[in-house]
Each structure stands twice: as structure tokens, then as C-alpha cells.
Amino acid sequence: MPGAAPVSVVRAPTLGRWVFLLVPLLVLPVPFLVNRYIQYVLNLILVYVLVGVGFNIVIGNLGQLAFANVALFGLGAYASGILVVHAGWPWWTTIVPAGLIGALAGILASLPALRRIRLFYLAIMTMAFGELLRWIYIRAEPLTNGSMGLAVPPPMLLGLRLASDRSKFYVFLVLVVVVVLLTSSLLRSRFGRAFMAIRDNELAAAAMGIPTDRYFILAFAWSGFVVGVAGAMYTALVGHVTPEAFNLLELILHFAVVMVGGLASLAGSVIGAIVLTTTPELFRSFPGVQELVLSFVVIGVLLFLPRGLVSLLARRWPVFHERYYRE
């Protein structure tokens, strides 16, 4: 076109796939430097990384106020626990089934949204779904052992007993790397772009040939899978699954992981999981102060960094801007 600005071919910097290997490599020696308590907290962080990554797909990338995340997490945890306790499956074989149960529940949670029930209506419906499940965990005593909770023996991996938190750490790390890598691949494709196109302008997305309903279901399903896997990890970590672990307070924590880290950001989910898991632990010796500090962290971050802590990094290092294509 005449008079057009000269074409510059400056490519936006992107995080290469090597990051997904480098970061885990750097943390490999960590278990040998910390005590058992810190090791437990690190394991918990890994669980919450997947909790955040999964939740972020629905609220960050797809942009839906769907709060079924604790339901998905609880179902994954119970599915894993029940398969181990009642069916005698080794823990590692329950990871994928827990993910699939989460995916199914995710699809179920997407149905009201497909019928154009959105925003506050979707929010309250999906929260009710979580509470309903908690009631079921309590009532389905033969399977779940009711409000006493289900005691699950130490996880087994290919005949090995993962008795120590250190051994669990390495298994969790592999799981987190694999699931985050898969999620990143999905988001950096036409699938991920379709999620965000729907979020930003659903009518225009349809006008671009995107079958929006199908991508709605897919986003919820993948979100459910990721969070279901996190549930299986949670079962392996704590060894005792109780209905109380999946209440509304837990939902607020999940929400905070995503918001504090940064909406629609994989790196943000990791940061959110680290901050939200460690903050209460730092103040464990001061009862009552924990919740206070946590609240201030959430309020402070969202007040000054509405796009989460990751926006702070992105301002300084543009590579933290996620790109949704390959070249």
C-alpha cells in the first residue's frame, strides 16, 4: 500500500520450550537442601500450580465466571483415593482416571454456560455444584468414609512406595512439567486462540468460523483434566481426603492463586501458587495473623497490579508476555 510505514520484522521475544526443562532442572537439588516441613510446602506448591493452571484456562483464557474448580479438585482427589482404597489400584494408575473424572465434571459445569447462563448466574450455579458435591462426599459414606475422611495409604509408583515427601516431590515435578507443557502447547495453537477469541468477542469468534460451543466444552474439559490430576496429587500428598478440604474457603484460595499470579498466564499460575501457598506457612507460628497477611497480600496485589504479579515481570522482561502462536 502506498505511504505505508516501512515493514519491520522485529519478532516478539518468546519463552522457548527450554524453560520447561531448565526451571525443573534448577529445582532438582532443592530437596537435598531443605527440611521435611519445607519439602511438604514445596509439594503443596506443585499441587497448587496445577490447581491454578487448570482454573486459569476457564476464567483467564475462556473468560468465564465458572467456579467449579474446587469441585473438580475434590472429584480428582476422591477418585484417586477411592480407586486406591476400594479398588486396590496403585496410586500412579489413578492419575489419568482422576484427570478424566475432572474433565467429565468440567464438561458438566460448562453446560449452563452453553445455554447462555453466564456471569453471576454461572458463578453461583457452579459454586452450588461444588457445595452439592461436598454434601455427596459426606453422604456417600461407604465410598468416602463420610465426614471422617478417607485415609489413603502411601502412594505407589511402578511398584515403588513413595513414602517420603522427597520422593513425592520428584514425581509431582514430572507431572507438573508434563501437564504445563501440554497446556502450553494447547494454548499456543488455534485451540488456545479460539478460547481467547470467545472471551474477547464471542460473536466475532463465530464470524471467524470458530464453532464456539465446541471450544467452550473443550476449555472446560481440559481445565477439569488438569485440576483432576492436581486432585490425585493432593491425595498422594496428604493421604487423608476429607469433605472439609473442598469448601468455599478453598475456592477463594484457588481464585486468589489465579488473580494474584495473573489471569490467562501460565507463569502467573506458578507465581500465584508459590505466593499463596508460602504466605500462610510463613506465619504459621502466629495464629490468626495468617489469614490477615494473606488477605493483605491479595488486596495489595490486586489494588496495585490488577493483572497480577506476572505483569510486574512482563514489564521488565517482555518474554513473560505469553504469545499464542509458533514461528
Place this chain on the structure above:
Amino acid sequence: MALLELDDVTVRYGGLTAVAGVSLSLDPGEVLAIIGPNGAGKTTLFNAITGHTTLSAGAIRFRAERIDGLAPYLVSAKGVRRTFQNGGLFGELTALENVLAGLHTQVPTGFFGVLFGMPAARATERAATSRARGLLELMGIGHLADQPARELSGGQQRMVEIVRALATRPPLLLLDEPAVGLAPAVREQLLGVIRRLVREEGIAVVLIEHAIEFVMTVSDRIVVLNDGKVIADGTPAEVPRNREVLEAYLGH
């Protein structure tokens, strides 16, 4: 053969008839402007064509095939693409990602191929990216590729939206008020783009526009809508002399 045919198209919302029995046809490579006062049913007519609104009566044929009743994504896949009145870009996505989203149906990657980063899927994605970059560069806005759409100026957004709609090389493009709010120089540029599309690619264009000089220069034919009905259909030379049109616009 006509590219697009509207046959007695009617759209009612409750008691209101937004489009009342509109019939018109469009040839390949033709530029048709739809003008008319606010509330005349212009955008509703677009929505009816693209499947965003269901018809109460009538039929729409594209390349002799019925498209009314199809979901918008299917109409789009048949080759009817559009832009939106108030800007339909995906605000948080970059210009490049917007164009890539526009190419959605032409990036035939499967779920598992993408998930596991299979070489074929990645090659397809990379090819789409370079194609999208090429399209932006062709329109002289390659330098905007990595900017989030919401940070672009109004004129730049309009250009990106047109590139996005054209990415699949559709035979028919619907532009909803493309020139509104644009500076004269940008308007001139847009005019050049539309002319080039028609001349070089043979794309047919239907545009809704209020800027009358713009309409006069760009279109082969003008259709005037008032109260959901076609009150005039003719060349830019004929239409302004039509008595009904003068009445609709000047109110006497």
C-alpha cells in the same frame, strides 16, 4: 449467476419488524453499499446474512445454496466474512493473533497433534503464522503485528479487522460502517484497499456506510433501506435523485 441472493428476507423482534421483505442480489466482484437512516435495519440485515440473527421469513442463498438457518461459524466457513460496527477485534490478542484466529478454519490441526506438539501440527501452525504476518505486511501494517489490538488506533483496528476477515480469501466481505470515525487520509487508504480487493481478488463487497462521499466513490450500486424496506436500488448516479430517498433523508 448471482453470488448472494436475498429473497423476501424478513426479521421480526417481537412486535417490531426490523427487516421487512428485502430482496436483492449481488454479483461476484460487485461493490454494493447499503445506506439508510439509523434504525433502518442495515445491521440486522447483515446479522441475518451471517447467521447471527434468525429469519422470520424469506431465504438467503450464497452461490445458489441456502445459508439461512446455518450457525454463524458455518456461514463463515462457506466464504461470507464480515467486520463489526463497533469493532470486532479480540482486544487482548495481538494483531497477528487476531489474523491467526481469522484463519482458524484453515489451520487444520487436531487436538492430540497440538497437545503432544507433533511435528506436523507444529509445521502447520508455523505456516499459518508466516501467512498471517504476510497478510499484515501486504496491507502495510506488518509493524503492528505484535501489538495488542486494544492498544491500536481506531484506523489501525479497522485495518486489522479487514485483514482478519480477508485472511481466508472469501468471495464475499461484509463491512459494517468501515469508514466511520476515520481521518480523511485513513479513509483514502481504506478506499484504496477495497478497490484493490475487488480488482485483484475479485471479492464482492457489501458495505453499510453513512459517509456519503465514501459510498459514492467506492460502490457500483447503492441500496437504500428505510423502515426495513428497500426504497431504492441503483447506481450512485441514480439513487440521489430518487424522490423517496430524498423524503426518507430530508423528511419531506
